Amino acid sequence: MAEELKKEQDTSSHLERMKKNLEVTVKDLQHRLDEAENLAMKGGKKQLQKLESRVRELETEVEAEQRRGVDAVKGVRKYERRVKELTYQTEEDKKNVGRLQDLVDKLQMKVKAYKRHSEEAVSH
Numbered sequence: 001m002a003e004e005l006k007k008e009q010d011t012s013s014h015l016e017r018m019k020k021n022l023e024v025t026v027k028d029l030q031h032r033l034d035e036a037e038n039l040a041m042k043g044g045k046k047q048l049q050k051l052e053s054r055v056r057e058l059e060t061e062v063e064a065e066q067r068r069g070v071d072a073v074k075g076v077r078k079y080e081r082r083v084k085e086l087t088y089q090t091e092e093d094k095k096n097v098g099r100l101q102d103l104v105d106k107l108q109m110k111v112k113a114y115k116r117h118s119e120e121a122v123s124h
Contacts (some may be wrong), residue, residue, distance in 0.1 A: 036062070
């Protein structure tokens with residue numbers, strides 16, 4: 001359980017790093033787009049078109065990464081629920097084991113008492 005939780009936490013922090021990297025990429029692309037617009041004003045229309053195409057490609061990549069991030073978060077939540085369920089079940093199992101051990105102890109005491117009575121009856 002702890003291993004699963006650790007794995008999911010690692011995945012979550014990895015996704016957070018990816019998100020920050022993507023945000024930096026988006027800022028960089030915005031900067032490049034601004035530069036491209038300046039070039040276009042000076043007659044660099046082809047360069048602008050190339051950069052706009054690249055921006056669209058990167059935006060598509062960002063969207064795909066965001067979808068993967070959302071899926072990963074859903075997976076983390078699913079595993080967190082599973083960990084809670086397993087923790088609850090473990091606690092219930094411990095309670096049941098405790099009750100069964102109490103019952104075994106009581107039955108062993110009864111067996112000893114019956115044995116003692118039996119031995120006393122035989123000796124009298």
